[in-house]
Amino acid sequence: MSNWLINGTPGNVLPIDDRGLQYADGLFETIAVRKGKPRFLDRHFSRLRHGCGALDIVCPDLGVIEQEVRQVAEGCEFGAAKIIVTRGSGPRGYAPPSNPHPTRIVGIAAATPAPRSCYAEGIIARMCRTRVSAPAVAAGMKTLGRSEQVLARAEWQDPQIREGLMCNAEGQVIGGTMSNLFLVRDDALHTPQTTLCGIAGIMRQVVTEQAERAGIQSHRRQIDAAELAGADELFVTNTMIGLWPLRRLVDEQGAVIWARTIPARGTVTHMLKLRLAQLGVTECIG
Amino acid sequence: MSNWLINGTPGNVLPIDDRGLQYADGLFETIAVRKGKPRFLDRHFSRLRHGCGALDIVCPDLGVIEQEVRQVAEGCEFGAAKIIVTRGSGPRGYAPPSNPHPTRIVGIAAATPAPRSCYAEGIIARMCRTRVSAPAVAAGMKTLGRSEQVLARAEWQDPQIREGLMCNAEGQVIGGTMSNLFLVRDDALHTPQTTLCGIAGIMRQVVTEQAERAGIQSHRRQIDAAELAGADELFVTNTMIGLWPLRRLVDEQGAVIWARTIPARGTVTHMLKLRLAQLGVTECIG
Numbered sequence: 001m002s003n004w005l006i007n008g009t010p011g012n013v014l015p016i017d018d019r020g021l022q023y024a025d026g027l028f029e030t031i032a033v034r035k036g037k038p039r040f041l042d043r044h045f046s047r048l049r050h051g052c053g054a055l056d057i058v059c060p061d062l063g064v065i066e067q068e069v070r071q072v073a074e075g076c077e078f079g080a081a082k083i084i085v086t087r088g089s090g091p092r093g094y095a096p097p098s099n100p101h102p103t104r105i106v107g108i109a110a111a112t113p114a115p116r117s118c119y120a121e122g123i124i125a126r127m128c129r130t131r132v133s134a135p136a137v138a139a140g141m142k143t144l145g146r147s148e149q150v151l152a153r154a155e156w157q158d159p160q161i162r163e164g165l166m167c168n169a170e171g172q173v174i175g176g177t178m179s180n181l182f183l184v185r186d187d188a189l190h191t192p193q194t195t196l197c198g199i200a201g202i203m204r205q206v207v208t209e210q211a212e213r214a215g216i217q218s219h220r221r222q223i224d225a226a227e228l229a230g231a232d233e234l235f236v237t238n239t240m241i242g243l244w245p246l247r248r249l250v251d252e253q254g255a256v257i258w259a260r261t262i263p264a265r266g267t268v269t270h271m272l273k274l275r276l277a278q279l280g281v282t283e284c285i286g
Numbered sequence: 287m288s289n290w291l292i293n294g295t296p297g298n299v300l301p302i303d304d305r306g307l308q309y310a311d312g313l314f315e316t317i318a319v320r321k322g323k324p325r326f327l328d329r330h331f332s333r334l335r336h337g338c339g340a341l342d343i344v345c346p347d348l349g350v351i352e353q354e355v356r357q358v359a360e361g362c363e364f365g366a367a368k369i370i371v372t373r374g375s376g377p378r379g380y381a382p383p384s385n386p387h388p389t390r391i392v393g394i395a396a397a398t399p400a401p402r403s404c405y406a407e408g409i410i411a412r413m414c415r416t417r418v419s420a421p422a423v424a425a426g427m428k429t430l431g432r433s434e435q436v437l438a439r440a441e442w443q444d445p446q447i448r449e450g451l452m453c454n455a456e457g458q459v460i461g462g463t464m465s466n467l468f469l470v471r472d473d474a475l476h477t478p479q480t481t482l483c484g485i486a487g488i489m490r491q492v493v494t495e496q497a498e499r500a501g502i503q504s505h506r507r508q509i510d511a512a513e514l515a516g517a518d519e520l521f522v523t524n525t526m527i528g529l530w531p532l533r534r535l536v537d538e539q540g541a542v543i544w545a546r547t548i549p550a551r552g553t554v555t556h557m558l559k560l561r562l563a564q565l566g567v568t569e570c571i572g
Contacts, residue, residue, distance in 0.1 A: 004302050013299035014307060016290050016391060021300060021370070023432035024310035055433065056440060080378060084307070087436075092366060092395045094432060094439040094463055105302060109378045133419035133483070135455050137433045145431025146309035146380060147341065147423045150373075153380040154342060169421050169482075177380055196455075197419070 004107040005068050018103055020086030023094065024145040026103075027051040027138075031081040032239050033073040033108065038081055039280060040239065041066060043202045048083065051141035056096070057087050060104040072108040079110040080240055084144070114162075114241055116286050119273070122247030122262040123162035125176070125236065127225065128152040129252055132166045132174040132197045140200035153177045155252075162244065163236055165225075168197060173225045176236045179244075180204035184233035184268045188217040203237035203281075210275040216268060229258050233269045242281040245269045290393040291354050304389055306372030309380065310431035312389075313337040313424075317367040318525050318567075319359040319394065324367055325566055326525065327352060329488045334369065337427035342382070343373050346390040358394040365396040366526055370430070400448075400527055402572050405559070408533030408548040409448040411462065411522065413511065414438040415538055418452045418460040418483045426486035439463045441538075448530065449522055451511075454483060459511045462522045465530075466490035470519035470554045474503040489523035489567075496561040502554060515544050519555045528567040531555045 004012050019025035029048050032039040045062045052059035069081050084105040090097035130152035137143065152166050163176040174192050175181050180201040183190045189211045194200045211218045228234065234246040245267075249258040263270070273284040290298050305311035315334050318325040331348045338345035355367050370391040376383035416438035423429065438452050449462040460478050461467050466487040469476045475497045480486045497504045514520065520532040531553075535544040549556070559570040 006302070012302050014302055016292070016298050016300055016370075016393065018307070019436075021304070021307045021430070022314075023436050024430050025433060025436050028308075055437065082378075084302075092368075092397070094435045096436065096440050107302065111378070130423065131421050133422055135417050136419055137416065137437055143431075143433050144307070144310050145429075145433055147311060147429050147431055149380045150305075150309050150311050150382065151341065151423055154382050 003072055004105060005072065006105050007103060008064070008068065014103070014105070015089050017089045018086055019088060019090050020084060020103060020144055024143065025055070026057065026084060026086030026144045027055065028085070028142050028144060029083040030239055031069065031083070033076045033079045033081050034280070036074050036076055038069050038073050040202050040206065041069065043205060044083070047141065047200065047202065048085065051138055051143070052085060054138035054141055055087070055143070057085060057102055058100065060085060060102055065104060065106060068106040072106055076108055076110060078113055079108055082107050082109070086144070111240065113283055114244070118162060118241070118244050119284055119286060120262070122245035124160055124248045124250065125163040125165055125246050126156060126161050126250045127252055127257070128155050128164040128166045128177065130155065130166060132168050134168050134197040136197040139197050140194040142199060149177045165249070167225050171225050172222050173228065174198040179236035179238040179241065182207065182235050182237065183223065183228065183231040185231055187268060188219065189268065190219045190221065190223060192223050193220040201237060202239050203242060206276065206279065207237050207243065207272055210272055214271060214275065231258060233260070233267055234258065235269050242276055242284040243269070243273055289358055290391060291358065292391050293389060294350070294354065300389070300391070301375050303375045304372055305374060305376050306370060306389060306430055310429065311341070312343065312370060312372030312430045313341065314428050314430060315369045316525055317355065317369070319362045319365045319367050320566070322360050322362055324355050324359050326488050326492070327355065329491060330369070333427065333486065333488065334371065337424055337429070338371060340424035340427055341373070341429070343371060343388055344386065346371060346388055351390060351392060354392040358392055362394055362396060364399055365394055368393050368395070372430070397526065399569055400530070404448060404527070404530050405570055405572060406548070408531035408546070410446055410534045410536065411449040411451055411532050412442060412447050412536045413538055413543070414441050414450040414452045414463065416441065416452060418454050420454050420483040422483040425483050426480040428485060435463045451535070453511050457511050458508050459514065460484040465522035465524040465527065468493065468521050468523065469509065469514065469517040471517055473554060474505065475554065476505045476507065476509060478509050479506040487523060488525050489528060492562065492565065493523050493529065493558055496558055500557060500561065517544060519546070519553055520544065521555050528562055528570040529555070529559055
């Protein structure tokens with residue numbers, strides 16, 4: 001991204017003493033941009049406001065951020081807008097400044113849509129060695145500290161593997177490095193709870209709502225990694241990809257834990273893809 | 287701090303796309319500067335090299351960083367130098383860039399020495415509500431993600447309280463927001479282990495070595511918070527403060543958990559302060 005607005009001013013640098021860099025003292029949102037428009041902006045704003053509350057950062061005016069997101073999104077056919085909110089600059093030390101001036105950063109990056117096969121045939125995912133720590137300081141929220149996801153993503157280079165799943169220290173699966181995980185079993189939907197760690201994804205929220213509207217039971221709960229082998233269907237979601245079914249899950253050594261051939265239709269996953277497409281997540285059905 | 291060197295060039299801004307800001311993908315060191323000289327630089331370098339290894343970041347040339355630290359430290363009577371190393375700029379996404387160019391940032395801030403009373407009479411500390419999460423991605427190392435410490439430090443405003451102690455989810459004490467904790471009991475030294483979370487502090491290392499040289503047994507282990515009430519002596523250490531004895535520990539509501547009058551001499555704490563002073567940590571004895 002080179003096209004940034006920092007507190008409304010075009011630029012591409014930030015003061016070194018910003019607490020976003022010094023202490024990861026802030027939050028971010030990644031927003032899908034399609035044909036120049038941001039998608040699910042209200043939901044992202046709701047989470048951002050919530051996250052600012054959890055970190056006790058005064059949330060910048062969301063009307064202003066909305067204008068800025070729309071401004072940077074203009075003309076972007078397919079991409080990702082990013083909002084970063086930090087507690088702003090401050091003196092040395094963890095104590096938040098008594099008179100903070102939060103920094104808001106808004107940017108855009110063009111992106112390449114994922115291949116059709118990710119949606120139609122499903123992806124290969126692997127289990128990661130890197131653990132998700134708990135309890136997270138603002139569980140469910142997108143705080144800036146993402147070293148765990150970075151190290152988990154660095155565990156593999158094989159471009160065939162599109163996502164890695166991460167567990168907590170107790171062996172419960174928390175989600176993907178960049179996505180939320182769903183498991184279908186006996187026509188019910190299960191997704192790891194985010195009460196102690198993990199991200200409460202926007203697409204996860206949308207998928208859960210759509211499942212409920214379709215009369216499908218939906219459970220947010222602790223899910224042991226061992227349960228994955230017994231899933232009828234597995235899929236991952238995030239704001240940029242929409243929904244990717246899994247066709248294979250492998251362990252750290254590459255041994256297959258779970259595999260399915262994705263049928264063209266008739267699955268819960270397929271039904272949810274159709275519903276997402278109706279809400280504008282058209283990449284799901286191509 | 288306004289006096290920064292970024293990859294050797296004076297400046298005070300960083301590219302927004304630096305992964306230090308985007309993902310807290312980096313490490314830092316805070317180094318005490320006294321009379322223009324950095325203290326325990328080799329030990330800080332050793333931890334920095336170790337941390338870079340844990341995050342798989344190519345550690346910048348430490349000879350160059352040493353020159354830069356000495357350069358910014360010059361003329362600083364009493365202060366803190368800070369080194370930040372990040373994985374550098376990169377495209378969107380957690381995956382580390384295939385050809386990374388780590389960023390090195392070196393800066394200096396003048397500081398005010400803590401009041402004599404902190405050393406001679408001891409400090410008041412409190413227990414924090416905010417938990418330290420585990421397992422940390424690079425336990426013991428100083429990764430940039432410090433939201434937990436920020437939120438813990440934000441729990442109190444009373445300037446009489448100089449430090450807050452943090453526990454993990456299981457109620458084991460991990461350390462202070464900015465310090466390591468030591469407990470003396472039956473003339474032996476105990477400090478929380480940093481195998482799953484917490485910081486392996488430089489002053490903690492020095493204190494542990496000095497205790498061993500003085501023939502005092504030293505244990506790095508799990509310490510239940512409940513054990514604190516039974517301590518003979520408590521103290522905290524960090525690179526900038528040296529060593530502060532505790533004279534009182536209070537809970538979140540201010541109720542006293544532990545209290546002692548600090549004798550002028552005759553304690554393990556006092557003996558360690560004298561030894562630190564001999565190593566150049568003269569603030570400990572004034």
